[in-house]
Amino acid sequence: MRIRSARGSDKDTVLGFCKDTFLWGDYIADVWDKWNLKGGLYVLEENDSVVGVYHIDFFKKETWVEGMRVHPQHRKKGFGTKMLTHAESVTQNKVIRLIIESENHPSIKLAKSMGYEIEEKWRLCYMIPAKQESSATIATFSAQLGGIASSSTYANSWRWLPLDDEEIRNLIEQKRIIISTKEGKTMAAGIWSQSNDFPQIFQFAFVSGIEEGMLYILRYIQNMAYDLNFERIQVFIQEKISIKANFLDKGSLFYLMKKELH
Numbered sequence: 034m035r036i037r038s039a040r041g042s043d044k045d046t047v048l049g050f051c052k053d054t055f056l057w058g059d060y061i062a063d064v065w066d067k068w069n070l071k072g073g074l075y076v077l078e079e080n081d082s083v084v085g086v087y088h089i090d091f092f093k094k095e096t097w098v099e100g101m102r103v104h105p106q107h108r109k110k111g112f113g114t115k116m117l118t119h120a121e122s123v124t125q126n127k128v129i130r131l132i133i134e135s136e137n138h139p140s141i142k143l144a145k146s147m148g149y150e151i152e153e154k155w156r157l158c159y160m161i162p163a164k165q166e167s168s169a170t171i172a173t174f175s176a177q178l179g180g181i182a183s184s185s186t187y188a189n190s191w192r193w194l195p196l197d198d199e200e201i202r203n204l205i206e207q208k209r210i211i212i213s214t215k216e217g218k219t220m221a222a223g224i225w226s227q228s229n230d231f232p233q234i235f236q237f238a239f240v241s242g243i244e245e246g247m248l249y250i251l252r253y254i255q256n257m258a259y260d261l262n263f264e265r266i267q268v269f270i271q272e273k274i275s276i277k278a279n280f281l282d283k284g285s286l287f288y289l290m291k292k293e294l295h
């Protein structure tokens with residue numbers, strides 16, 4: 034068994050065993066070229082055949098692992114564990130994160146067996162872009178959000194990154210934080226992003242909020258996505274935040290998993 038950087042010539046083999054990973058298929062075919070070009074794409078070889086793949090992305094304060102797949106006929110032989118161990122060995126960062134759908138028990142078991150813990154539970158919801166009126170606004174200074182953030186990470190194109198004061202300042206500069214206020218107090222706040230891999234999808238994640246404020250923000254986001262001609266909006270809401278809106282369809286629950294390396 035060996036793990037090495039992926040080559041262009043591995044593509045057909047990998048896509049061959051990744052076609053039907055999930056009931057809906059898989060997204061590896063959509064991201065392969067981009068990940069391969071960017072680097073951090075690894076394959077696992079057993080007896081000269083490629084039977085595993087994963088991608089790693091290094092950020093300033095964390096390392097993100099994604100797209101791990103083992104050929105269906107080679108599962109439960111320890112290859113997933115080998116790839117995650119490899120990911121830990123090639124990073125200088127102290128924190129590694131990954132996201133797993135809550136029903137994906139093999140994957141959760143693998144992560145837990147290697148010391149990863151559930152940091153936060155995020156529900157994926159969907160909305161359709163629409164013309165809407167809303168009193169929510171783009172935040173212009175950190176204090177509007179800093180004190181009320183109820184999450185230590187935020188979703189940025191399916192990667193959850195640390196949300197600290199420095200990142201909040203950056204996001205404010207990029208006009209990516211939306212807030213809703215009442216009598217000078219912030220009721221809710223969230224951060225939008227555009228999917229790197231699926232540019233037609235607009236994304237939004239709440240980082241804090243009470244229901245009234247979140248509803249204003251959701252309408253603001255619907256309007257923003259409508260004006261920008263997006264087809265669909267993915268909204269991530271922490272499971273601990275409750276919100277009911279008839280224009281928001283609830284989807285799967287995801288576990289954000291984290292390990293601190295020593």
Ligand SMILES: CC(C)(COP(=O)(O)OP(=O)(O)OC[C@H]1O[C@@H](n2cnc3c(N)ncnc32)[C@H](O)[C@@H]1OP(=O)(O)O)[C@@H](O)C(=O)NCCC(=O)NCCS
Pocket residue numbers: 054100101102103104107108109110111112113114115132133134137138139140142143146
């Ligand atoms: C998740 C996946 C990568 C695991 O790869 P793997 O090579 O089979 O994993 P390992 O053999 O290293 O197993 C690791 C641990 O998970 C457990 N495990 C793996 N598959 C399991 C299954 N189907 N049911 C129960 N436990 C399972 C193993 O028992 C092992 O635990 P242990 O060390 O306590 O014995 C593989 O199942 C896969 O490709 N799944 C489809 C893609 C996917 O879900 N990717 C992750 C998306 S986040």
